[in-house]
Amino acid sequence: MKTINEMKLSFPSKSRNEAFARAAVAAFIAALDPTVSELSDLKTAVSEAVTNCIVHGYRRTSGTVYLTGKITEDNRVIIKIRDKGVGIADVKQAMEPLFTTAPEEERAGLGFAVMQSFCDRVRVSSKPERGTTVTLEKQIGHE
């Protein structure tokens, strides 16, 4: 399907940029006239993915978070969120609800479960010591 718009962002892994990232994605999809719940779903999923980069990918270090967005002709939004952090050895385990490697920070272990529940499709590719890419897809205007 033909891409009708796209964008690229990169920002340092500071927690204040979680709000920036979801606001930027909300502004990017505004032209599609999403419903309140579509907008809230995508913002929540983006917030989870960016938080993962900061809390897990770049745990105890800092780095750059890369975010790209695409809108296709059929109103599908594809958001990729990538870090060059520690990576995930076992993606399947990491995606299990309640699994977390940061309980001391009161992480609930629900990040991937929320992404999966609030998007149509979530893909995760990761290599230890190389980083992680999360791809979120959501159709706007089908509710």
Add this chain to the structure above:
Amino acid sequence: MKTEFQNGVLTAYLDGEIDHDSAAKIRAHVDASVQSLKPKLLCLDFSRVGFMDSSGVGLVMGRYRMMKLLGGMLRVINIPDSVYRVFAMSGLEGLGVLR
């Protein structure tokens, strides 16, 4: 964030967006008030929360554990629908703290 203390009940009025960044600040503020006032009941009022990701679930679970350790209770009240959808995934419903 505004807080109110009356008859052993500490109410914290959360507002704005709850994410990993703001949850740390809310946690510090609420925990300091709980330590000094020692309430029997901690009420987190979510009526003015416009956005929450799963960091809010961690925040509530942590306060639940803290209040239990101190022999008190926790209630989460006035939860907007959009926020409730995240809580619904968490298992917190089973603890009876969500109102």
